[in-house]
Amino acid sequence: MTTGTEETPLTIDELAARAGVTVRTVRFYGSKGLLPPPVLGPRRVGHYGPGHVARLALIEELQQQGMTLAGIERYLRQLPADLTPHDLAIHRAVVASWAPDAVETVSRRELERRAGRPLGEEDVERLAAMNVVVPAGGDDYRVDAGLLRLGVRLLDVPLSQEAILAARKVLVEHSRAAAHELSQLFRGEVEERDARDVKSLSAHMHPLVVQALLTTFQRSLREELSEWLTGSGTG
The missing domain is CATH 1.10.1660.10 (Multidrug-efflux Transporter Regulator; Chain: A; Domain 2)
Structure with a gap:
């Protein structure tokens, strides 16, 4: 490394x-x-x-x-x-994001502490548009702790809000499709097992599947970007 x-x-x-x-x-x-x-x-x-x-x-x-x-x-x-x-x-x-109860209600001050930086009104609006934070009344916000770090990093990405939301839609749709197909694939393996075996298998498979999806996606994205840059004559 x-x-x-x-x-x-x-x-x-x-x-x-x-x-x-x-x-x-x-x-x-x-x-x-x-x-x-x-x-x-x-x-x-x-x-x-x-x-x-x-x-x-x-x-x-x-x-x-x-x-x-x-x-x-x-x-x-x-x-x-x-x-x-x-x-x-x-x-x-x-x-x-594996945490089952990743959504918490925090104050604006605590939100900024977790974000690791001051957040202007426009920043909070962008995070809300990405469903990372949701106003909960007064000075409080409901925060998806698993997405907060990613959302804050996206604030500095030179992409329009529309492009970021469109990318989010693509990722959500394909992630749900992959999750559905994988669940169907594994279902046949656990139908004959008792509840404890199913829970144990799920606990082991969850991080492994997430890791496999993430690694595969990273490599595929690098290949796509490399081909795009080569084709555009900028690589």
């Missing part, structure tokens, strides 16, 4: 402070293979980068969703080796 050169390299102490964990935890994750080794600099001092920060944030999110250490190891082992910090952030956003 690329550690990145656009930011100042971090020592292990700085990485631990940035991620909100202990140095011992960083070393433990490294020994388990959950974190790639640091880049050795002068005097053989290990340096860490944005990729390590993003990986630690993803591990934290997986833990918050109740995944065991063994489950986290399996999840990370199946990720492509060339994921960028941005790719890892997307995976973290998807993991956050």
